[in-house]
Amino acid sequence: MDVAVGIVGQRGNERAQGLAASLAETLERSGRDGGETAVVVDEATGEAVDAPACPVDEMDDRDLVVSIGGDGTLLFVAREVGPTPILGVNLGEVGFLNAVAPKDAVDVVTDLVADYRETGAFEGRELARLEATSEGADWTLEPALNEIVVHGPRRGPGGGATVEVRVDGGRYAASHADGVLVATPAGSTAYNLSEGGPLVHPTADALVVTQMAAADSMPPLVVDPDTELSITISDSDTGYAISDGRNRRRLDPPATVTVSVADEPIRLVGPRGDFVSSLEKLD
Ligand SMILES: NC(=O)c1ccc[n+]([C@@H]2O[C@H](COP(=O)([O-])OP(=O)(O)OC[C@H]3O[C@@H](n4cnc5c(N)ncnc54)[C@H](O)[C@@H]3O)[C@@H](O)[C@H]2O)c1
Numbered sequence: 001m002d003v004a005v006g007i008v009g010q011r012g013n014e015r016a017q018g019l020a021a022s023l024a025e026t027l028e029r030s031g032r033d034g035g036e037t038a039v040v041v042d043e044a045t046g047e048a049v050d051a052p053a054c055p056v057d058e059m060d061d062r063d064l065v066v067s068i069g070g071d072g073t074l075l076f077v078a079r080e081v082g083p084t085p086i087l088g089v090n091l092g093e094v095g096f097l098n099a100v101a102p103k104d105a106v107d108v109v110t111d112l113v114a115d116y117r118e119t120g121a122f123e124g125r126e127l128a129r130l131e132a133t134s135e136g137a138d139w140t141l142e143p144a145l146n147e148i149v150v151h152g153p154r155r156g157p158g159g160g161a162t163v164e165v166r167v168d169g170g171r172y173a174a175s176h177a178d179g180v181l182v183a184t185p186a187g188s189t190a191y192n193l194s195e196g197g198p199l200v201h202p203t204a205d206a207l208v209v210t211q212m213a214a215a216d217s218m219p220p221l222v223v224d225p226d227t228e229l230s231i232t233i234s235d236s237d238t239g240y241a242i243s244d245g246r247n248r249r250r251l252d253p254p255a256t257v258t259v260s261v262a263d264e265p266i267r268l269v270g271p272r273g274d275f276v277s278s279l280e281k282l283d
C-alpha cells in the first residue's frame with residue numbers, strides 16, 4: 001500500500017530541517033517493496049534542504065504529518081491540517097505536546113509507517129479542540145487545541161473589562177478582570193497554568209474555566225465538555241477573543257462569546273509521553 005507523509009520543520013531551525021531531510025530520505029528508501037512512501041516537506045524546509053515541498057495546509061490529505069519543533073510548530077500544524085494524524089517530534093524549548101525525542105524520530109516514524117502499511121490505521125488519541133463563536137454566530141474563530149481567551153483591550157493595568165461567565169445559563173462569575181480563558185486538557189499546561197488554573201490529566205474528559213486577574217475572583221471551574229459556556233465583555237471600549245494565542249477577533253463591547261467543543265479533534269499518533277514525568281519540562 002502506498003503511504004503519503006508530510007513533514008513540517010520549525011521555520012528557521014536548521015536542526016529541524018536537517019532531521020526532516022534525513023527522515024524524508026529514509027522513508028522514501030524504506031517503502032519500496034511494500035509500496036511507495038511519498039514524502040513532502042513544508043515550503044520553508046523544502047527551500048532549505050532542496051526537497052519536494054508543498055504548503056502545510058495542503059498536507060491535510062496525507063496519511064500522516066510529522067511536526068518537528070516545539071509546541072508552537074505542532075499547534076501551527078494542527079491549525080493547518082486539522083484531524084489528519086500528526087506525530088510531534090520535540091525540538092522546542094518546552095515541547096510539551098511533542099512526545100518523540102529527535103534521536104528516536106527516524107525509527108519511530110519508519111516503524112509507524114510500516115505498521116500503517118500492514119494495518120491501514122495509526123494507534124493514537126484524539127484531542128478535543130475549542131471553538132469560539134459570537135452571539136448570533138456571525139463569526140467563528142479557528143478551533144483551539146490549547147485554549148480560547150476572551151479579554152479586554154489589553155493585559156495589565158487599565159486594560160480590563162467587566163467579564164461575566166455563564167455556565168449552562170447560570171452566572172458563575174462577574175468581575176472586573178483582564179479576561180477569562182477556557183482550556184482543554186492539552187492546554188491546561190499552557191496559558192491556563194500561568195493564570196493559576198489547574199492541570200487537567202490528558203485522559204480526563206473535561207474543560208477548565210480560569211479567570212485572568214479578576215478583582216472578585218472565583219476558583220477555576222472544571223466542566224463537562226458539553227457544558228454551555230458564554231462570556232460577556234462590557235464596560236470597555238474594545239476586547240478580543242483569541243484562539244491558541246494566534247487567531248484573534250476584535251470585539252465591540254458589550255459582546256458575548258460562546259465557547260464549545262469543535263466538531264473535529266486533533267489526532268496525535270505515536271508513543272504517548274508520560275504526562276506526569278513530562279511536567280518537568282514546565283520547570
Ligand atoms: N502565558 C502567556 O502570557 C501566553 C501568551 C500567549 C500564548 N501563550 C500560550 O502559548 C500558546 C501558543 O503557543 P505558541 O508557541 O504559538 O506561542 P508562543 O511562541 O508565545 O509560545 C508560548 C509558549 O507556550 C508553550 N506552550 C504552548 N502550548 C503548550 C502546552 N500545551 N503546554 C505547555 N506549554 C505550551 C510553548 O512551548 C512556548 O514556550 C497559547 O495557546 C498559549 O497557551 C501564553
Ligand SMILES: Nc1ncnc2c1ncn2[C@@H]1O[C@H](COP(=O)(O)OP(=O)(O)OP(=O)(O)O)[C@@H](O)[C@H]1O
Pocket residue numbers: 008009010011042044045056069070071072073074075076091092093094095246
Ligand atoms: N514550517 C513552518 N512554516 C510556517 N510557519 C511556521 C513553521 N514552523 C513554525 N512556524 C510558525 O512559528 C510559530 C511557532 O514558532 P515558535 O518559535 O514559537 O516555535 P515552537 O515550535 O513553539 O518552538 P519553541 O518551543 O522553541 O518556541 C508557529 O505558530 C508558526 O506560526
